[in-house]
Amino acid sequence: MPVAADPIAKPLDHLALFGKDEAMALVLRQGGLNYKALRERISLLAAWLADRVPEKGARVASWAAKGELTCLMPLAAARAGLVHVPVNPLLKHAQVAHILADSGAHLLMGNSARLASLGAGDVPAGCALVEEGQVWAEAEALGGSLGPSQADPGELAAILYTSGSTGRPKGVMLSHANLWLGAVSVANYLGLEADDVVLGVLPLSFDYGQNQLLSAWRAGASVVPIDYLTARDVVKACAKHGVTTLAAVPPLWVQLVELDWPRDASAPLRRLTNSGGALTVELVQRLRAIFPQARLFPMYGLTEAFRSTYLDPSLVDTHPTSMGKAIPFAEVLVVGDDGAVTAPGVEGELVHCGPLVAQGYWQDGQRTAERFKSAPAGSAYGGMAVWSGDRVVRDADGLLYFAGRRDAMIKSAGNRISPQEIEEAALATGLVAEAVALGVPDERLGQAVHLVVRPKADAEDAQDRLPRLLAQELPNFMQPRAYHWRDAMPLNPNGKIDRTALQQELAA
Known part of the structure; x- marks a missing residue:
């Protein structure tokens, strides 16, 4: 049981x-x-x-x-x-x-x-x-x-x-x-x-990956951790170990559905879980076709509150784009700009309350105060809540739907990437005067990192040297997929680099 x-x-x-x-x-x-x-x-x-x-x-x-x-x-x-x-x-x-x-x-x-x-x-x-x-x-x-x-x-x-x-x-x-x-x-x-076998493909530094260990051991189940090189390694591991539970992020699912799944790899699977980005309707359909016997659990979470919602597998076919409802021990509210819980169909910010809320950011009171605030008046738990910055809508049945993000985070291959960290690395090379990192929609990655740069006038061979230097300083998942060289950056009325204009240009 x-x-x-x-x-x-x-x-x-x-x-x-x-x-x-x-x-x-x-x-x-x-x-x-x-x-x-x-x-x-x-x-x-x-x-x-x-x-x-x-x-x-x-x-x-x-x-x-x-x-x-x-x-x-x-x-x-x-x-x-x-x-x-x-x-x-x-x-x-x-x-x-x-x-x-x-x-x-x-x-x-x-x-x-x-x-x-x-x-x-x-x-x-x-x-x-x-x-x-x-x-x-x-x-x-x-x-x-x-x-x-x-x-x-x-x-x-x-x-x-x-x-x-x-x-x-x-x-x-x-x-x-x-x-x-x-x-x-x-x-x-x-x-x-207790008879489940969980394949651990996600990093243990990632709350989603670490929870695979902890939740499996809570159930008395078995965990098979692997560091895979290709998606085919995942298929082979499923067959070798009789894996019943497979968790992944959307870019890996995209690769996995493109492969042939022998019966000894696919048949034992009882459940599939997804977080780190939304599944497309097409991807849901392909997963359901390859693994008809497996229950599919789309999930939404943030490290500051572990996980907030999951969609019941029985609703996946009829509501494939929904984030679902709150997981056990979580209270998820949709809060309007006036601070009140919104009515069904009205967009607001997703606010997570309850005992899964983290204790804040280590030695960073300013950023803690920006994200961790008192729970809204409509909260049953009260206390401290995480204000996610994500815009969502709750329908009349209580199901949540993602509407958009407030921040400029790049989410690529399941990784949350700070644009500023990439920009600082580029500036530190001494080759560029200005740098803007942006996430551009990508079918396989969710978003691909694009880097817009204005080279320094005296920088020789910058276009050849910059990618090599960043390859030494940044992990693979942060590497820009494309470089865009500019003689000048667009400015907004306040004299700041117009990131919105660059984003629209690259997405066009």
Whole structure:
């Protein structure tokens, strides 16, 4: 039977306690861990962390591909009384340096190649680097064991870094309760069961990806984490492991529906989930045709409140463009410019209330105040709410529909990308005087990054050198798909670069 919703939050590491000892919990390249072994390894790693970083509430970061260390860190750090900072393995040294400095990380664990890519100026004083093999060697030599924690569910458990529409990535503070209730909620509405096999293709630094671990373990199910190179690797993994649950973002779904799915890969699938961007009607139809037996769950979320809505699979065929309704433990309101909850059919801002709301941005009171505000008067929960900036409409049946975004965020291949971060990297090369990064609609990516630049008069070979330099400084998902060179930028009446005019020009 599916797990029942439990409204009482517990320390995050207790999620490892739900599976039967002999049931498989984690399938890795070098072998698997059943739930008994999972609990033992979490206890071992937690004891090493507590010995290495005894200060409660200290931040510890991980930067590596999916493996035993990165999969166990969310629970081991929580058990040790530390705050986990997972770093996307696709990031490069400049982004990692910012996260380490901003979070005040005491420790960065990762694979040797990634750690070696960091320069002396990238690692702040007081932050130790430990290779992941060394972590386990030291943990096993120490031989410690740390039992389930008695942490207050309201204590900080993790900081997930996400790009804003402007500036550097900001750290979203998540408590034990945020992550625990998110796992309970998803396991409940997806109907996850102990015999499910979840394929983890999404980054563990992404709340959607990390929740695949947590919700599966809440249900006593099995997780198979993979770092795929091509979409065909996903198909092969589904066949090899008898995957029953597959989560992805729209650009990956676009690639997956273009492939042939042998029966041993498609038949075991019971459910498909989507977030990180809306599915098109055509894509929904193709997914339903390839996987007629699987329940399709379109979902909407934001890191600041984990996840807000899902569309019941029974409504997908009749309401394919809807965001659905609030997930368990979430209250989702549509609020007009007057601050009141809107009537059906009237557009407003999506406001998320309830216990899934994060604790704000790490050491950033200004941006916290801009996004985290008191709940509207119509809220049943009250307290603090996340004002998303997304414009939505609720119909007479209570179903939500996306209307537009307020911010300039670029959402490409499921990644939220800050235009300013790309612009700053371009300006830092010394080759350009002005730079504007924009998202242009793209069938496969959702949006493709386009960079409009005005070169410096004395910059030689800028058109050849700029792409090469950005390839060294920015992760692949931030790389501009196209460069547009201008002798002058259009200006608005205030003398600022007219981004709207550039956006319209590129979209034409």
